[in-house]
Amino acid sequence: MRLLFSYLLIGVTLAQGFMAHSALHQGFTGLYAQALVGAALTAVLAATLPFRQLPWTLFQGSVLIAGYLWLVTSILLVGRGDVEAGTVATGSLVMATSAFMWLPPRVAILLAATGYAALWLPVLGKPNVPALLAIGVVTSQLWYLSAHGRSVQKERIQNELLSQMAFTDPLTGLLNRRSAVEQLKQLTLNPQNRTGGVALVLFDIDHFKGINDRMGHHRGDEVLVAVAGCLSEGEEQVPLAARWGGEEFLVVCADSSSSGAISTAERILARVRQMTLPDFPPVTMSGGLVTLNEAVAIEELLTLADMRMYLAKARGRDQLVSRASE
Structure with missing residues (x-):
């Protein structure tokens, strides 16, 4: 799992490096700074993750913090013309998915709802109501799938514990x-x-x-x-x-x-x-x-x-x- 995420981060680092290079040539200084900082951060995470120097929970927290900072700065960059509103919408769905995967349900719902509400801000231009409603439906489905997955995982763990209790001695851990x-x-x-x-x-x-x-x-x-x-x-x-x-x-x-x-x-x-x-x-x-x-x-x-x-x-x-x- 760590190696897979490390490869994904390497891909993100390369993409952000290319984005920074392109933004610099087009004169988008805000996007250039955002992409450059993002590339440096993902490069550090990609380098440390496979060797277990970075605890998994710290990695998750770093990704979520970096992701939501990217979302906030992207909203600001829309007003400068450096970023398109559609990019922010896509980023909101990605961060909602990450929050539902890694955070407690209430915290994840709060962050996902905040990210969705940000899509209606005037700075992003005239809202595309049908598209925003569709994003809201998708976000709700992500929440449902996440809740269902947690329920299934909890049930599986309980079944494993019951099975273990049925076949092992609780004091010594040996077979009964x-x-x-x-x-x-x-x-x-x-x-x-x-x-x-x-x-x-x-x-x-x-x-x-x-x-x-x-x-x-x-x-x-x-x-x-x-x-x-x-x-x-x-x-x-x-x-x-x-x-x-x-x-x-x-x-x-x-x-x-x-x-x-x-x-x-x-x-x-x-x-x-x-x-x-x-x-x-x-x-x-x-x-x-x-x-x-x-x-x-x-x-x-x-x-x-x-x-x-x-x-x-x-x-x-x-x-x-x-x-x-x-």
């Missing part, structure tokens, strides 16, 4: 249980995932109830968010990470072999073990790993992973249990 089950179904349908290198792991934070009881649920939430960040921050192949419920997390580890999947899960446990939280004792997790070739149904895989997770807790916590270590 419902979404994880759907993705597990897709993973198990692929025969290539049944070769032994793809595994699902159920993790449970050790002594989490004690954390909530001693330090409060808000500190417990901090632990959940921190652990969620550890699940997929490494370079491992983790195609799925979800909050399964409470202090439980589900992770799918993908590797070329079952030993590789086990190593991925072990590295996740190590990251959790090494993380530091202010005024917190070390946090650990227990995990149960099952490769997708150990059972056919998802329910069987989850039951087996759950059994191994509790076996890890029974063996002293802070460890992973898989078929190889049962």
Whole structure:
């Protein structure tokens, strides 16, 4: 978007440079000064916009201010004979369009109405009533299209938020249980995932109830968010990470072999073990790993992973249990 506007500004700069050259030769000193200043301003905007030195809102404000200053000076230049009234009418529509695109509705309506009212000024000569009425209709249509576009965009954003809420956990930002089950179904349908290198792991934070009881649920939430960040921050192949419920997390580890999947899960446990939280004792997790070739149904895989997770807790916590270590 920035690059596109930069190219448009370059085109405007060249056009204004040509206009300044033509105005100078024809003796239109006012138009020459206007075009020269406009070319310099658009050249600066075109140069800075692609490299993000110029914030987008500042760019919009600069364009609108420059545009309406051009409109005012053009009205004054009509009286000198440097600019034709039709140019002002076209400029009014262009600025109304920009205002409706970038400004709050009330401000945009005020500016568009002011620009339209200026077209009736005596300095522009005898008003062409049919043409001015047509411009008024077009300006009203621009307002309607802008309002409709804002409404559609607002509805789309709301739908995206609702969709996100339906499939993600609001605290950790991970997938929720419902979404994880759907993705597990897709993973198990692929025969290539049944070769032994793809595994699902159920993790449970050790002594989490004690954390909530001693330090409060808000500190417990901090632990959940921190652990969620550890699940997929490494370079491992983790195609799925979800909050399964409470202090439980589900992770799918993908590797070329079952030993590789086990190593991925072990590295996740190590990251959790090494993380530091202010005024917190070390946090650990227990995990149960099952490769997708150990059972056919998802329910069987989850039951087996759950059994191994509790076996890890029974063996002293802070460890992973898989078929190889049962």
